[in-house]
Amino acid sequence: MSEIIETWYIHNRINLYLLDAIEEIYLNDISASKGRKVADQFAHLHNVRMMWLKVAAPELLDGLTKFDKDIQINKSILVSELSKSADAVAQLLEKGFNEGKIKGFKPHPTAFLGYLISHESHHRGQIMLTLKQSGHAVDPKTQYGLWEWGSR
Structure with a gap:
């Protein structure tokens, strides 16, 4: 099980690695299709995690803050909350692995991990595209670094 949990943490470090590479001002970039701002994409990742926690283990929500319209989003708070x-x-x-299930999710905990990583990776791609369309693409080192799971 420790490798599975480490996989989750590697994935999260990749998210934070991307966030670290983005200049604060570019968190306000919006995709050409008028979607969410870059900052709101990161906030969405956190909020969806909270949604699942509320369903499956609400006791784990203690100390977490949901991003809403009243919260001023910056890199520091994103790093902290993520x-x-x-x-x-x-x-x-x-x-979930100890009990053999994640409440509210089927079929099993491994699929839940896959779901979370797929969902967040989709939004990471949207973030990268938004930055590129806005003329603020992350540098090639960071682009390749997103795939260096062995060193993150």
Whole structure:
């Protein structure tokens, strides 16, 4: 199980690695299709984690703050909240693997991990595209670094 939890943490570090490479001002970039701002994409990842925690293990929500319209989003708060929600999801995964299920999700905990990583990776791609369309693409080192799971 430790490799599965480590996979989750590697994935989260990749998200934070991308966030670190983005200049604060570019968090306001919006995709050409008028979707969410870059900052709102990161906030969405956190909020979806919280949604699943609320369904499957509400006791793990303690200390987490949902991003809403009243919260001023910046890199610092994104790093803090994404780190906290990653820890809570890791606890949920451990609980799920011990019990053989994630409440509210089928078929099993491994599929839940796959779902979370797929969902967040989709949004990471949207973030990359938004930045590129806005003329603020992340540097090639970071682009390749997103795939260096062995060193993250």
